[in-house]
Amino acid sequence: MIAAHLLYNFFSLSIMRILLPLVLLLSAMASAQMAGRTVTPPPRKAVAKAPPAMPHPAATPLPHFEDVAKQAGLTVSHISTPDKKYIVESMSGGAGLIDCDNDGKLDIITVNGSTIERYRQGGDRLITLYHQDADLKFTDITASAGLARKGWGMGVAVADYDNDGLPDIYVTGYGGNALYHNLGNCKFEDVTDKAGVAVGGFSTGAAWADYDRDGRVDLFVSRYVHFDMNKLPDFGSDEKNCRFKGILVQCGPWGMLGESDVLFHNRGDGTFEEVSKKAGVDDPAGYYGLGAIWGDYDNDGWPDLYVANDAGPNYLYHNLRNGTFEELGMLSGIAVSADGLEQGSMGVDWGDYLNQGRMAMFVTNFTEQPDTLYRNLGQEGFSDVSWPSQLAKPTYPYVGWGTAFFDMDNDGWLDLFVANGHVYPQVDSIPGGAHYREPIQLFRNKRDGTFEDVSSGLAGLQEESRRGAAFGDINNDGNMDVVLVNVGQPPTLLINRGGNSNHRVVFKLIGSKSNRMAIGARVTVKTEGLTQIREVRAGGSYISQNDPRLHFGLGKESRMERVEIRWPSGNIEVLKDVVADLIYTLIEGQGIQQKAALPALLVNTK
Numbered sequence: 001m002i003a004a005h006l007l008y009n010f011f012s013l014s015i016m017r018i019l020l021p022l023v024l025l026l027s028a029m030a031s032a033q034m035a036g037r038t039v040t041p042p043p044r045k046a047v048a049k050a051p052p053a054m055p056h057p058a059a060t061p062l063p064h065f066e067d068v069a070k071q072a073g074l075t076v077s078h079i080s081t082p083d084k085k086y087i088v089e090s091m092s093g094g095a096g097l098i099d100c101d102n103d104g105k106l107d108i109i110t111v112n113g114s115t116i117e118r119y120r121q122g123g124d125r126l127i128t129l130y131h132q133d134a135d136l137k138f139t140d141i142t143a144s145a146g147l148a149r150k151g152w153g154m155g156v157a158v159a160d161y162d163n164d165g166l167p168d169i170y171v172t173g174y175g176g177n178a179l180y181h182n183l184g185n186c187k188f189e190d191v192t193d194k195a196g197v198a199v200g201g202f203s204t205g206a207a208w209a210d211y212d213r214d215g216r217v218d219l220f221v222s223r224y225v226h227f228d229m230n231k232l233p234d235f236g237s238d239e240k241n242c243r244f245k246g247i248l249v250q251c252g253p254w255g256m257l258g259e260s261d262v263l264f265h266n267r268g269d270g271t272f273e274e275v276s277k278k279a280g281v282d283d284p285a286g287y288y289g290l291g292a293i294w295g296d297y298d299n300d301g302w303p304d305l306y307v308a309n310d311a312g313p314n315y316l317y318h319n320l321r322n323g324t325f326e327e328l329g330m331l332s333g334i335a336v337s338a339d340g341l342e343q344g345s346m347g348v349d350w351g352d353y354l355n356q357g358r359m360a361m362f363v364t365n366f367t368e369q370p371d372t373l374y375r376n377l378g379q380e381g382f383s384d385v386s387w388p389s390q391l392a393k394p395t396y397p398y399v400g401w402g403t404a405f406f407d408m409d410n411d412g413w414l415d416l417f418v419a420n421g422h423v424y425p426q427v428d429s430i431p432g433g434a435h436y437r438e439p440i441q442l443f444r445n446k447r448d449g450t451f452e453d454v455s456s457g458l459a460g461l462q463e464e465s466r467r468g469a470a471f472g473d474i475n476n477d478g479n480m481d482v483v484l485v486n487v488g489q490p491p492t493l494l495i496n497r498g499g500n501s502n503h504r505v506v507f508k509l510i511g512s513k514s515n516r517m518a519i520g521a522r523v524t525v526k527t528e529g530l531t532q533i534r535e536v537r538a539g540g541s542y543i544s545q546n547d548p549r550l551h552f553g554l555g556k557e558s559r560m561e562r563v564e565i566r567w568p569s570g571n572i573e574v575l576k577d578v579v580a581d582l583i584y585t586l587i588e589g590q591g592i593q594q595k596a597a598l599p600a601l602l603v604n605t606k
C-alpha cells in the first residue's frame with residue numbers, strides 16, 4: 001500500500017516535471033491567441049535575490065499569549081460528532097471580528113457547525129455572536145440579535161453591503177448561506193432571500209470587495225464538494241478515497257464532484273446579481289474551494305482574488321478592471337508548489353513580510369505538505385520560498401487552517417500564525433503517527449526573508465483540532481490578539497500580553513465615495529528606514545473575518561513620517577508627521593475624525 005503510494009507519487013512527480021513546462025507554454029500560447037497579443041511566460045528564476053539582512057534585535061521579547069476564552073465568557077461549544085464519518089463534519093468553522101454597535105470594542109462571531117442527525121431535524125443556528133460589554137467581558141447575544149437562521153454553518157465574512165455605517169454579517173454553510181443586515185445596536189434582520197445570496201450546495205469561503213469600484217462591496221463565495229445528504233457515502237467504503245495510511249476514514253474530497261464558485265455583484269438596492277460566469281471566476285473545473293481572499297497583488301488599485309482549493313491547484317484571478325478576471329495561478333507560479341505538486345490548501349493571507357511594497361501569499365495545507373509562502377516578485381510572478389524561508393519543515397507534519405501575517409511584537413515586521421488540526425479523529429489510532437489535536441504554530445520574522453519557529457512559547461496551550469482564526473486588537477491595547485474555533489469545543493481567545501516597549505498604531509477607515517467600511521483601502525506607513533503596507537479586507541484566513549482596522553507595529557519610532565491612504569475609490573490622502581500609540585478614525589476626504597489613546601508603553605529597562 002505504502003510502496004504503491006510512493007510509486008504513484010514518483011510517477012505523478014515525474015509526469016508533472018515533464019508536463020508542467022508544456023502546460024505553461026501551451027496556456028501561454030492559448031491566451032496569446034485569445035487576446036491577440038504576445039504573452040511572455042514569466043522567466044523561471046533559480047533563486048530570487050535575497051533582501052538585505054537585518055538581524056532581529058535580541059532585545060525584543062516574544063509576546064506571551066494567554067487563553068482567556070472561559071473567563072471572557074466565550075463558552076458555546078462548536079457542534080460536531082466525535083467520529084466525523086462524513087466530510088461535511090470536518091470543514092466548519094470560521095471565526096469573526098465585528099464591532100456590531102460601533103462602540104469601539106470588537107465583538108466576536110463563532111460559527112457553530114452541526115451533525116447529520118441534527119441537520120436532518122433542521123440544523124443548528126449558524127453562528128454565535130458575543131458582545132463585548134466591558135474589556136474582555138462578553139455576553140452571548142445570538143438570540144436577542146435575531147441571528148436565528150438554522151442550517152450547518154461553515155464560514156463568516158463581515159461587510160457593510162448597504163453603506164449605512166453598520167457592519168453586516170454573511171455566513172456560509174452547507175445547504176444554504178445567510179446574510180444578516182445590521183439594524184443598529186447589534187440587532188439584525190435576515191435578508192438572505194431578499195438579497196438573493198443563499199447559494200446552496202456546500203459553501204465555505206466568503207470574501208467581500210468592490211471589484212468594479214462602484215462604491216458598493218461585492219461578494220465572492222467559494223464552494224467545496226457536492227455532498228448529498230440523502231446518499232451518504234459509507235464510512236471507509238472505498239479503498240482509494242476513504243482510507244488514510246491504511247485506516248478507514250470519511251470519504252473525500254478525492255473522488256467527489258467539486259462545486260462551482262459564485263460571485264455576486266451588489267446592485268445597490270439590497271439585491272445582488274450573480275455574475276460568476278460573466279466575470280470568469282465560476283470555477284468550471286469544479287475544484288474544491290476553501291479559503292478565499294481579495295488583495296491587490298499587482299499594486300494597480302484594483303482588488304484581485306485568490307482562492308485556495310483542496311487537493312488541486314489554487315486560483316489567482318487578476319482583475320482586468322472591466323468587470324472580468326483572468327486566472328493566472330499557474331502562469332504566475334502561485335497555484336502549486338515549486339515542484340509542481342497540487343496541495344490540499346485551506347487558509348490564506350496576503351502580506352508584505354519583506355516590507356518591499358508587494359503582497360506575498362501564505363497558504364496553509366494538508367498533512368505531509370509544507371504550508372506555502374509565495375514571494376511576490378512583481379513582473380516575474382511568484383516564487384515558492386517555503387523551504388528557504390524555513391517555514392516548510394516545521395509546517396510539513398500538520399494540517400493547517402486559520403492563518404495570518406500579523407505583527408505580534410510590534411517591531412514593524414509581519415510574523416506568521418498557523419492554527420492546525422487533523423481532519424480524521426481516527427488518526428489517533430495510528431501508532432507514532434499524527435494526532436487529531438495539533439499545536440498552534442508561531443513564526444517570527446527574522447527580517448532577512450526567513451522565519452524562526454517560536455511555537456514553543458505556546459506550548460502550554462491545550463491542543464485542539466482547530467479551524468478558523470480571526471486576528472485583531474480585541475482589547476484595544478495595541479497588541480494583536482487571536483480568536484480560534486476548535487472543532488467540537490468552545491473557542492480559544494488568545495490575548496497578546498505584549499511585553500515589548502515598541503510603538504504601534506491602529507487605523508479605522510470610513511469610506512465616503514468608497515464603500516463605507518473602506519474594504520480594499522491600502523495604508524502605507526513610512527517611518528525612518530521602514531515602509532509598511534496593509535489593506536482592509538473582509539474574509540480571509542480559513543473562512544474567517546479579521547478586525548477591519550489596520551494595525552502597524554512601529555518599533556522604536558514614536559512618530560510616522562508619512563501615512564498614505566489609498567481609498568478604494570482611487571482617492572489618495574497623505575498625512576505627515578503622525579504621532580504613534582493612538583487608534584485613529586479617518587473619514588475619506590475629511591482626514592482624522594477621532595483619536596483614542598492606546599495604553600502607555602512599558603519602560604524599556606535594557
Ligand SMILES: [Ca+2]
Binds near residue numbers: 159160162165166181
Ligand atoms: Ca449595513
Ligand SMILES: [Ca+2]
Binds near residue numbers: 213
Ligand atoms: Ca461593486
Ligand SMILES: [Ca+2]
Binds near residue numbers: 297298299300303
Ligand atoms: Ca490588482
Ligand SMILES: [Ca+2]
Binds near residue numbers: 473475476477480495
Ligand atoms: Ca490586544
